[in-house]
Amino acid sequence: MASRRDTVYKQLFSHPEIVRDLLVGLLPAEWARALTVNELERVNASYASDHGKARHADVVWRARIGGEWVYVYILLEFQSRPDKWMALRMQVYVGLLYQDLVAQHRLSKHGKLPPVLPIVLYHGRRPWRAATTLEQLMLPPPVGLERFQAGQQYLLVDQHHQGTRGDIVNLVFRVLRCRTEPELWLAVKAFVTRMREPDLNPIRETLRNWLQLTLQDELGETKMDLEEDDAMPAERKYKLEDVLTDEFLDLLLQPREDSVKEGLQAGMQQGIQQGIQQGIQQGIQQGERAALQRLLTRLLAGAGMPADAESRIAEADSSQLSDWIKALFDGASPRQLFAEG
Numbered sequence: 001m002a003s004r005r006d007t008v009y010k011q012l013f014s015h016p017e018i019v020r021d022l023l024v025g026l027l028p029a030e031w032a033r034a035l036t037v038n039e040l041e042r043v044n045a046s047y048a049s050d051h052g053k054a055r056h057a058d059v060v061w062r063a064r065i066g067g068e069w070v071y072v073y074i075l076l077e078f079q080s081r082p083d084k085w086m087a088l089r090m091q092v093y094v095g096l097l098y099q100d101l102v103a104q105h106r107l108s109k110h111g112k113l114p115p116v117l118p119i120v121l122y123h124g125r126r127p128w129r130a131a132t133t134l135e136q137l138m139l140p141p142p143v144g145l146e147r148f149q150a151g152q153q154y155l156l157v158d159q160h161h162q163g164t165r166g167d168i169v170n171l172v173f174r175v176l177r178c179r180t181e182p183e184l185w186l187a188v189k190a191f192v193t194r195m196r197e198p199d200l201n202p203i204r205e206t207l208r209n210w211l212q213l214t215l216q217d218e219l220g221e222t223k224m225d226l227e228e229d230d231a232m233p234a235e236r237k238y239k240l241e242d243v244l245t246d247e248f249l250d251l252l253l254q255p256r257e258d259s260v261k262e263g264l265q266a267g268m269q270q271g272i273q274q275g276i277q278q279g280i281q282q283g284i285q286q287g288e289r290a291a292l293q294r295l296l297t298r299l300l301a302g303a304g305m306p307a308d309a310e311s312r313i314a315e316a317d318s319s320q321l322s323d324w325i326k327a328l329f330d331g332a333s334p335r336q337l338f339a340e341g
Contacts, residue, residue: 016040025167077122082130091152118154127160306338
């Protein structure tokens with residue numbers, strides 16, 4: 001994964017909204033659902049180290065639950081293959097966390113160590129197959145020594161084996177594991193829908209930046225190049241930031257609902273007597289026609305509409321308008337699209 005994407009990905013977990021959403025999605029516990037962002041506090045993770053070097057991919061939060069703190073240790077794995085010794089590493093990291101809490105006198109009111117939830121977030125290319133418990137890495141002890149053995153387990157979140165949870169982290173992984181463009185756009189739609197929920201308003205711009213960088217890398221520049229014609233000396237490039245506008249995301253999420261509203265208003269103003277159904281159909285066409293014209297104007301960046309495009313758009317029915325919008329969204333060239341008979 002490109003370093004710029006890693007940076008933005010790490011930034012996601014610097015927001016309490018993301019951590020809360022992750023906990024609600026992963027844990028069935030009532031306390032997780034009742035947790036608010038005001039009860040989450042990020043703490044220092046510089047004590048976690050490999051050979052004395054700070055690990056900058058570690059994120060540690062604590063959540064106040066029932067008057068006490070519970071620590072959430074999130075380890076972000078960007079490597080391309082699973083780490084066989086992750087359970088051992090996690091035991092070391094949790095031990096370092098506990099040592100730091102003792103040194104800083106940050107224990108419970110009863111002088112005890114707090115509970116810790118260790119989470120490994122992995123989105124490498126290969127599915128994670130490493131042991132998730134320390135016991136799996138150890139030889140069976142002789143009889144009578146079982147209770148003296150170290151034990152550590154972590155919660156694995158692997159992009160290759162995620163279900164249908166609706167939390168934003170699962171939707172991030174859904175985007176990352178797409179293999180086809182149709183699958184990708186469906187994942188983007190689900191991501192944008194969740195991104196626009198009120199509880200994620202404070203971090204919407206961060207989520208949007210991550211999505212933009214991810215799509216640039218996933219689709220590649222060549223797939224975002226819309227050829228003008230063979231006579232042009234070079235391909236015309238359209239930037240994703242020019243496509244992922246609020247208008248376009250509105251169109252992606254609810255292209256027909258907004259059009260219906262516009263159509264009903266237009267129908268009332270024009271005194272249409274044929275009934276609500278005709279107003280709805282007219283509204284759909286008007287909304288799609290306006291959305292298509294705005295999209296073409298943005299993509300062409302002042303180069304002018306293709307010949308006869310405006311007249312064809314004006315005469316097109318709802319089905320044709322929808323087909324053109326989808327084709328442009330999938331990367332079709334505006335000039336080639338309207339050059340077709």
